[in-house]
Amino acid sequence: MYVIEQTRPEPTPIPGVSHATWAGSAQGLEQLSLWRQSLAPGAATPAHSHDCDEVVICESGQGTVRIGDQNHAFGARSTLILRRDQLHQIINTGAEPLEILGVFGATPVNVFLADKQKLELPWCS
Amino acid sequence: MYVIEQTRPEPTPIPGVSHATWAGSAQGLEQLSLWRQSLAPGAATPAHSHDCDEVVICESGQGTVRIGDQNHAFGARSTLILRRDQLHQIINTGAEPLEILGVFGATPVNVFLADKQKLELPWCS
Numbered sequence: 001m002y003v004i005e006q007t008r009p010e011p012t013p014i015p016g017v018s019h020a021t022w023a024g025s026a027q028g029l030e031q032l033s034l035w036r037q038s039l040a041p042g043a044a045t046p047a048h049s050h051d052c053d054e055v056v057i058c059e060s061g062q063g064t065v066r067i068g069d070q071n072h073a074f075g076a077r078s079t080l081i082l083r084r085d086q087l088h089q090i091i092n093t094g095a096e097p098l099e100i101l102g103v104f105g106a107t108p109v110n111v112f113l114a115d116k117q118k119l120e121l122p123w124c125s
Numbered sequence: 126m127y128v129i130e131q132t133r134p135e136p137t138p139i140p141g142v143s144h145a146t147w148a149g150s151a152q153g154l155e156q157l158s159l160w161r162q163s164l165a166p167g168a169a170t171p172a173h174s175h176d177c178d179e180v181v182i183c184e185s186g187q188g189t190v191r192i193g194d195q196n197h198a199f200g201a202r203s204t205l206i207l208r209r210d211q212l213h214q215i216i217n218t219g220a221e222p223l224e225i226l227g228v229f230g231a232t233p234v235n236v237f238l239a240d241k242q243k244l245e246l247p248w249c250s
Binding site: 001002003004005006022023027028029030031032034052053054055057065067072073074077078079080081082083084088101103104105106 | 126127128129130131147148152153154155156157159177178179180182190192197198199202203204205206207208209213226228229230231
């Protein structure tokens, strides 16, 4: 299977966060996962980190990425660079959905909360 | 630098192929490269492979990915799954530019032609 369809993000147990896994170990990959997510206005991820590199492509909307005590605003045509183990939180600060593509240098993807506890994900990563 | 701008693909020495590196080792990453490319109508990459996983997100246009002696058509809302060492060629078969995002599980990215010769890239990968 070389060509697959991009599925629409579906609601998750995380309030305001919809998710679709576009590529990962289920497609036979060993080094990459791609997550397409939509955050409703006001929605936020928990503060978290990964033990792999992450790049986020913003497709539309307005958001901020909170790193330490700093907020970094971003929007359409922005790319976020989140190196391995960088604690970060993504927040939709706009009035429209925040549409993002998260790219990870591992599959499956491990997610750790601020206290280093591993988060069990409600989706196949 | 956590937030960077998505730059526009610029012409390369490969006919009809424009390129922008959106993320990679120059941004301090160790596991990921992202390439935004635009192929003019009729343009094609050489047949090539990488020693890492690749995922291609098609944003717009119509193309085919040639693998072995098979052509696999794709377009907007298609994702291509190209596992490590999979020889492939991407061709714009439509009348509009083929707009794609290539995601790689390594940085820099190595490119090998069909004869296994390493291709020296005209861009920072």
